Amino acid sequence: MTGLAATGAPFTVGTPALNFGIFAFFVVVTLVIAVSAAGRNRSTTDYYAGGRAFTGWQNGIAIGGDYLSAASFLGIAGIIAIYGYDGFLYSIGFLVGWLLVLMLISEPFRNTGRYTMADVLDLRLKAPPVRAAAAVSTLTVSLFYLLAQMAGAGALVSLLLGVKGSVGQDLVVAVVGILMIFYVLVGGMKGTTWVQIVKATILAAGAAVTTVWVLSRAGFSLPSLLQHAAASSPAGTRVLGPGLEYGVSTTTKLDFISLALALVLGTAGLPHVLMRLYTVPNAREARRSVVWTIWLVGLFYLCTLLLGFGAMWLVGGKRILAAPGGGDSAVPLLADKLGGTLLFGIVAAVAFATILAVVAGLTITASASFAHDVYAGLVRHGEAEPADEIRVARITAVVIGIVAVIGGIYAKGIDVAFLVGLAFAIAASANLPSILYSLFWPRFNERGALWSIYGGLITAVSLIIFSPVVSGASSSLITNPHVNFAFFPLNNPGIVAIPVAFFLGWLGTVTDRRPADSARFARMQVRALTGVGAERGGRA
Amino acid sequence: MSLFQPSQGNAGSTASYQSPPWGEISTGALPQPNRTSAIGYEAVRASRDFWTIQRRYGSFVRPVCALFIIWYFLFVIIAVFAPGFMRISVFGDLNVGLCFGVLQFVSTFVIAMSYRHWARRRLDPLSDRLRHRLEGGQQQ
Numbered sequence: 001m002t003g004l005a006a007t008g009a010p011f012t013v014g015t016p017a018l019n020f021g022i023f024a025f026f027v028v029v030t031l032v033i034a035v036s037a038a039g040r041n042r043s044t045t046d047y048y049a050g051g052r053a054f055t056g057w058q059n060g061i062a063i064g065g066d067y068l069s070a071a072s073f074l075g076i077a078g079i080i081a082i083y084g085y086d087g088f089l090y091s092i093g094f095l096v097g098w099l100l101v102l103m104l105i106s107e108p109f110r111n112t113g114r115y116t117m118a119d120v121l122d123l124r125l126k127a128p129p130v131r132a133a134a135a136v137s138t139l140t141v142s143l144f145y146l147l148a149q150m151a152g153a154g155a156l157v158s159l160l161l162g163v164k165g166s167v168g169q170d171l172v173v174a175v176v177g178i179l180m181i182f183y184v185l186v187g188g189m190k191g192t193t194w195v196q197i198v199k200a201t202i203l204a205a206g207a208a209v210t211t212v213w214v215l216s217r218a219g220f221s222l223p224s225l226l227q228h229a230a231a232s233s234p235a236g237t238r239v240l241g242p243g244l245e246y247g248v249s250t251t252t253k254l255d256f257i258s259l260a261l262a263l264v265l266g267t268a269g270l271p272h273v274l275m276r277l278y279t280v281p282n283a284r285e286a287r288r289s290v291v292w293t294i295w296l297v298g299l300f301y302l303c304t305l306l307l308g309f310g311a312m313w314l315v316g317g318k319r320i321l322a323a324p325g326g327g328d329s330a331v332p333l334l335a336d337k338l339g340g341t342l343l344f345g346i347v348a349a350v351a352f353a354t355i356l357a358v359v360a361g362l363t364i365t366a367s368a369s370f371a372h373d374v375y376a377g378l379v380r381h382g383e384a385e386p387a388d389e390i391r392v393a394r395i396t397a398v399v400i401g402i403v404a405v406i407g408g409i410y411a412k413g414i415d416v417a418f419l420v421g422l423a424f425a426i427a428a429s430a431n432l433p434s435i436l437y438s439l440f441w442p443r444f445n446e447r448g449a450l451w452s453i454y455g456g457l458i459t460a461v462s463l464i465i466f467s468p469v470v471s472g473a474s475s476s477l478i479t480n481p482h483v484n485f486a487f488f489p490l491n492n493p494g495i496v497a498i499p500v501a502f503f504l505g506w507l508g509t510v511t512d513r514r515p516a517d518s519a520r521f522a523r524m525q526v527r528a529l530t531g532v533g534a535e536r537g538g539r540a
Numbered sequence: 541m542s543l544f545q546p547s548q549g550n551a552g553s554t555a556s557y558q559s560p561p562w563g564e565i566s567t568g569a570l571p572q573p574n575r576t577s578a579i580g581y582e583a584v585r586a587s588r589d590f591w592t593i594q595r596r597y598g599s600f601v602r603p604v605c606a607l608f609i610i611w612y613f614l615f616v617i618i619a620v621f622a623p624g625f626m627r628i629s630v631f632g633d634l635n636v637g638l639c640f641g642v643l644q645f646v647s648t649f650v651i652a653m654s655y656r657h658w659a660r661r662r663l664d665p666l667s668d669r670l671r672h673r674l675e676g677g678q679q680q
Contacts, residue, residue, distance in 0.1 A: 085626075085637055089619060092644045096612045099651055103601045223632035230633060241627035241637050242619040253620045260616040264609070284664065287656065294652045298645050305641075522585035529593050530667045532584075532674045 015341050019160045022345040026353045027179060030195045034187035037194040044386045045535075047393060048115040048368045049278040050190040052537040056285040060292020062193045063276045065200030067094075067267075067293065068300055069145075069358040070152040070328070073203065074351055075416040076301070078327025080308020081334075082317045084229075084239025086246055087308055089256070090421075091301035093263025098297065100268045102290040107283035108439050108528035109274060114535050117274050117431060118373040124438040124524045125517075127446040128378055133453040135373035137430035138271040140457060142366035143403065144426055145272070146359060148419035150176065150408020152328055153355045159324045159332060160348040170409045176356060177405035183360040184367065184397045192360050193279060199350075199357040204296060206350045207303040210331070213338050214310035222306075229309040232316055239312065255490045259421050262494030266424025269431030272365040281537020307331055314338070328416055359404065367396035414477070421492055422464055429456030429497035433505045439528060441509075443516045448509030455508075456501025463493035584674065593666045600658055608651055615640055 045051055054062070072094065079087030113119035118134035153176045154169040161172070183192055218225035230237045235244055246256035267273065277286045311320065311330040314337045323329040335347035371393035376384035384392075411419070433452040437444040464470065465485075471478045472486035490496075527533050584590055619626055619637065626637030 085619075085641075088638075088641050089616070092612070092615070092641055095648055096608065096644060099608050099648060099655075100605070102652055103605060103655055223634050226633035226638075237627075237633060240633055240635055241623050243623040246620065247623055256620050257616060260613070264612055287659065291652050291656050294648060298649060302642070302645060519582055523581035525594070526581050526584045526590060526674075529590070529597060530671045530674070532671050 015345075016161050018341055019345045019348055022349040023160070023352055026349045027356075030198065030353060030356065031179075031182070033194050033198055034183045034191035038187045038191040042386070044115065044372070044389050046190065047188040047390045048275075048364075048372065050188070050193050052279060052281050052535065053190075054193060054279045054285075054289075056280060056288030057292050058197055058289075059193070059276060059280050059285070060289035061200045061296060062196040062279070063273060063289060063293040064296035064300070065196035065203070065354075065357055066272055066276060066361040067270075067297060068200065068203060068354065069420065070149055070156065070351060070355045070416055072301070072304065073207070073354055074152060074156065074328040074331055075418075075420070077304045077308040077311065078320065078330040079245070080305060081311035081315070081320055081330035082327050083245040084233065084235070084309075084312065085242045086244055086256075088305055089242065089246075089260070090263065091304060093260050094267070095294070095298050095301055097264040097267030098290065098294045100265070101273070102287065102294065104436065104439070105268050105274070106277055106286045106290045107531075109435075110277045110280065110283040110286035111527050111529075111531045111534040112439075112524060113278060115275065115278055115372050116369050117271055117435065118369065118377070121434060121438050121449060122377070123527075124444070124520055125446050125449055126520065127449070130434075130446055130449045130453075131373050131377050133450055134431075134434070135369050135378075137426075137453050137457050138369040138373070139366050140461070141269070141423055141427045141430065142271055142362045142369070143400070143407070144423040145270070145420065146362045146366075146400070146404040147407045147411050148416055148423060149355050149359050149362070150404050151411040151414050151419060152416035153352070153359075154408060154412040156328060156332075156348070156351055156355070159329050160345075160352070169412060173408045173412070174405050176352075176359065177401045177408070180356055180359040180363055181398055181401035183356070184363045184401075185394050187360075189279060189364055192357075192364050193276075195357050196361060199353045200296065203350050203354055204300055206347055207300055207307065210335060210338065210343070210347065211303040211306045211310075214306055214314070214334070217310075217314070217338070225306065225309055225313065229313040232313050234317070251489050254495065255492055258425075258490050258492040258495035261498055262421060262425035262428050262492055265428035265432055265494075265498060267427075269427035269435065270424070271369065271427070271431070272361050274431075275365045275368065276361075278535070283531050283534065285537075307334060310334055363397050363400050363404070366400050367393045370396040411477075414475075418491070422469070425464075425492050425494040425497060426457065426460045428494060429460045429501040431456075432498075433502045437505050437509070439524065442518065442521045443509055444505070444521075445509050445512050445514065445516055447512040448505045448507075451508030452501045452505030455504035456497055459500045460493045460497035463488045463490075463497055467491055467493065584670075589666070589670045589673075593663065593670065596666070597663060600655070600662075604651060604655065608647065611647060612644065615644055 072091070076087050076090050079090060109120060112123050116134070117138055118131045121130050121134050150173055154173045157169070157172040183195060187195065215225065218228060226240055230240055233239045238244060246252045280286050280289055308330065311334040315330065315333045320327060320330045320333060323333060332344055332348050332351065336344035371389050375392045376382060376389045430453055433456060434449045437448060437452065466487045467490060468476060468486045469491050470476055470486070472484035618640070626635060626640065628636045630636060630639055
């Protein structure tokens with residue numbers, strides 16, 4: 001993969017002081033937003049769901065903000081800049097998956113849940129073990145995704161601030177962690193959402209401006225941009241077609257199909273995306289927000305395609321790979337080439353804000369799941385005081401922040417888009433089957449849910465552990481070449497783990513002889529499609 | 541698996557659920573459904589109005605989901621196993637693969653907008669009507 005952690009490369013871009021200034025400005029602005037938007041955060045609905053008072057377009061942009069992580073902005077553009085077309089394949093999977101969220105998930109989910117994914121399963125099955133399982137998988141997926149973001153932060157910021165050496169990078173990761181804990185503690189869901197909206201807007205604007213800039217260098221001619229890009233790549237016009245990264249052997253081809261499956265099915269299982277569906281007053285606004293998200297995400301990815309090819313042309317793959325952060329540095333380097341130190345600083349700060357905001361979104365999701373599902377639902381059997389529950393959520397946020405910092409320090413140097421691909425595979429196998437089954441399959445029962453969640457989770461995670469990601473390849477986490485337990489040849493477990501999870505959900509259900517609870521399924525369906533009895537929305 | 545299948549079979553048989561205390565479903569006002577228990581929902585689910593909503597939702601969502609998933613995997617399979625096809629030039633360096641990829645974006649936008657449009661026109665009025673009746677005219 002592209003993550004060559006060239007720490008302390010002989011290499012500075014921009015002026016660290018200027019970059020630091022722009023950074024500090026962004027951090028202060030977002031902090032002010034988080035604090036002023038936070039409001040009271042007295043009830044759990046305020047803290048977890050922003051009072052359910054956001055409109056469709058606000059939430060749509062915020063979901064886009066949550067989704068357009070550093071992996072999208074930096075990672076995909078970087079893969080395009082180095083491998084060309086194969087990076088484009090990522091962005092298509094990331095986008096198409098939203099149709100599943102739009103048509104099958106958004107409205108039923110909003111109508112049948114309160115704060116977390118486990119609420120939906122609980123309404124259908126009323127089983128504490130299922131709630132526990134859903135919480136476990138929510139926490140696992142969120143932590144994995146967090147790790148990906150934190151891994152990106154260290155490499156990126158060291159490039160931007162001219163931080164040399166691994167101690168400096170670790171320090172940066174720690175600062176990111178502390179800032180994001182602060183957003184979540186002070187802002188709750190409302191503050192975090194506003195940070196998300198502001199960040200998504202700046203990110204989209206920044207990408208659009210840079211894209212137009214790149215196009216103008218090519219005389220506003222797409223074929224000319226492609227020609228220049230291909231001419232400056234060692235692979236020539238081959239970068240304009242698929243296969244440079246994934247076409248090497250049958251294994252890499254299968255790996256790509258596995259990734260494609262994980263991307264298209266994973267979006268609908270991402271807990272931090274699902275939780276955002278609760279921040280709007282009703283199912284109709286949830287639907288509207290997903291349509292907004294699709295437009296934002298789609299147009300943004302079209303920009304990253306041009307940015308990637310632009311970076312290939314104007315910066316060159318060799319220089320990108322040599323930079324700290326590898327492929328992830330393609331867009332900042334492109335900005336430097338186009339607009340000099342100022343644009344570089346702005347793009348870099350946007351990327352930093354992106355990481356902060358996504359990390360905050362993930363943290364609030366994970367802490368909500370722990371406080372609402374584990375503490376209030378399981379420990380206190382649904383009898384927890386709201387103030388207590390929020391206190392637990394805040395403590396959890398701090399703990400998760402610390403875990404993320406430690407994980408991020410360990411994971412730095414791994415390609416961000418790639419790590420996110422793994423998180424998608426886990427989400428698609430652990431979460432999606434039980435969500436779809438409980439919404440649409442009358443027979444689905446407790447055993448089916450437990451088997452599909454734990455089965456999917458364990459299959460996905462263990463396949464990753466026994467894959468070349470962890471050992472046995474030059475890019476593995478364990479760099480010692482003598483340690484090799486990579487029994488599973490593919491990097492992405494999706495193609496195996498997702499079908500296994502669906503199968504286990506089915507098997508568990510049909511082997512359980514107890515009759516299905518048709519009254520609960522009827523309530524589920526009536527609520528899902530009509531909104532009867534759904535959680536009421538708040539006022540803006 | 542009976543994904544989106546309307547519960548047609550239950551509609552006629554009162555034996556499969558407790559007959560609702562408020563009488564026939566499709567006429568008259570219904571009491572507010574209970575938030576904490578699932579009692580009464582089976583009758584609603586068996587009602588003609590709900591059946592219509594369910595069938596209509598399925599009739600759009602089922603084929604469209606199948607279509608976009610097939611369309612996406614067609615793209616993935618061609619990209620992986622027939623990269624030569626993707627490299628065929630359309631206009632200069634603009635090749636089939638890039639056009640195909642951009643078409644995936646276009647189809648996603650089109651499907652999203654048409655679902656939104658369709659749901660607003662064909663689904664929302666029905667589900668609104670049923671919800672208002674079930675909630676006994678109480679507005680949110």
